[in-house]
Amino acid sequence: MSERSQQKINTEQNRGTVSVIQSQASGATTTSGPPGGSLQQVPQLVPVTPAGGTGGGGKATPPSKMKKTSGDKDSDEYRQRRERNNLAVKKSRMRSKQKAQDTQQRVNELKEENERLEAKIKLLSKELSVLKDLFLEHAHNLADNVQAPDSSPLLLNNRTGVSSSLSSQR
Amino acid sequence: MSERSQQKINTEQNRGTVSVIQSQASGATTTSGPPGGSLQQVPQLVPVTPAGGTGGGGKATPPSKMKKTSGDKDSDEYRQRRERNNLAVKKSRMRSKQKAQDTQQRVNELKEENERLEAKIKLLSKELSVLKDLFLEHAHNLADNVQAPDSSPLLLNNRTGVSSSLSSQR
DNA sequence: TGATATTGCGCAATCA
DNA sequence: ATGATTGCGCAATATC
Numbered sequence: 001m002s003e004r005s006q007q008k009i010n011t012e013q014n015r016g017t018v019s020v021i022q023s024q025a026s027g028a029t030t031t032s033g034p035p036g037g038s039l040q041q042v043p044q045l046v047p048v049t050p051a052g053g054t055g056g057g058g059k060a061t062p063p064s065k066m067k068k069t070s071g072d073k074d075s076d077e078y079r080q081r082r083e084r085n086n087l088a089v090k091k092s093r094m095r096s097k098q099k100a101q102d103t104q105q106r107v108n109e110l111k112e113e114n115e116r117l118e119a120k121i122k123l124l125s126k127e128l129s130v131l132k133d134l135f136l137e138h139a140h141n142l143a144d145n146v147q148a149p150d151s152s153p154l155l156l157n158n159r160t161g162v163s164s165s166l167s168s169q170r
Numbered sequence: 171m172s173e174r175s176q177q178k179i180n181t182e183q184n185r186g187t188v189s190v191i192q193s194q195a196s197g198a199t200t201t202s203g204p205p206g207g208s209l210q211q212v213p214q215l216v217p218v219t220p221a222g223g224t225g226g227g228g229k230a231t232p233p234s235k236m237k238k239t240s241g242d243k244d245s246d247e248y249r250q251r252r253e254r255n256n257l258a259v260k261k262s263r264m265r266s267k268q269k270a271q272d273t274q275q276r277v278n279e280l281k282e283e284n285e286r287l288e289a290k291i292k293l294l295s296k297e298l299s300v301l302k303d304l305f306l307e308h309a310h311n312l313a314d315n316v317q318a319p320d321s322s323p324l325l326l327n328n329r330t331g332v333s334s335s336l337s338s339q340r
Numbered sequence: 341t342g343a344t345a346t347t348g349c350g351c352a353a354t355c356a
Numbered sequence: 357a358t359g360a361t362t363g364c365g366c367a368a369t370a371t372c
Binding site: 100103104106107110111113114117118120121124125127128131132134135 | 281
């Protein structure tokens with residue numbers, strides 16, 4: 001299960017015809033392939049003057065290493081490889097971005113969870129404190145030898161202001 | 171090993187500007203050469219097709235509006251701008267990466283914190299449960315009208331197996 | 341209006 | 357040899 005975002009792949013070289021399509025309003029630039037995204041580099045004839053003295057420039061005759069077909073750059077295979085790599089790059093970057101996004105989201109989730117847990121802790125602590133107080137009070141009563149034969153304090157938990165502490169938590 | 175390449179790309183639509191590559195000769199630019207890095211593009215001027223995009227629809231040959239010097243690409247200012255941008259790009263990417271890293275770390279921290287909180291909750295819950303049991307037991311005793319002449323149960327908290335529950339939490 | 345910041349993309353080196 | 361990663365420069369935008 002993997003969806004593929006396919007996009008226009010021009011497996012061809014434009015040699016002079018250019019398409020001017022550049023009117024994209026600013027807008028959501030999410031990670032969805034921007035239609036008509038930006039293009040850059042331009043087409044152009046191979047400038048490399050193969051032989052012939054470059055009249056002006058300094059060292060303009062890099063060791064001509066043309067092996068293979070008429071140009072290892074114009075090669076059909078080369079273009080193919082490039083295209084594949086470009087695709088791979090795109091994919092990789094997409095995943096990378098996605099991952100970063102996921103991580104960010106994870107942070108948010110964890111933060112939420114954290115708050116929840118802390119709230120729970122607070123609640124439990126409060127309950128505990130109430131019970132402890134009751135205990136202490138009771139202990140006091142015993143110590144003071146106060147019988148307090150009336151209703152047992154167990155059912156009166158409003159002593160410290162907490163309404164319902166003795167119940168299943170949450 | 172060094173392959174000279176020049177960016178001549180084109181896949182997808184192209185516009186009408188060209189990219190020229192500039193050489194770097196012996197590292198004179200502010201940016202130091204990257205260690206074992208990549209190659210630079212090849213030097214050479216490019217036959218920038220005059221602005222006119224053919225197809226554009228409106229202007230077949232827009233007046234070549236080269237402002238300023240005759241070459242806006244080989245211009246000194248151009249290179250300067252590029253260099254600045256390259257710098258900015260690097261900086262931006264660095265920060266981006268750093269941020270991602272930080273985010274990842276935050277995840278780890280939060281996870282840890284989470285575990286801690288959960289452990290605490292567990293502990294509190296246990297304490298609470300023990301106290302409740304004591305309460306119930308006590309209530310029972312009262313209900314059964316048992317005198318319980320022995321010591322008060324408050325000091326005996328080993329009933330359910332918990333060692334020290336009645337103390338300041340943490 | 342100019343400068344920096346961000347983003348998408350292609351190339352090439354390197355990894356796996 | 358092939359796909360995945362990564363650093364880098366270019367150019368279009370976005371932001372300030």
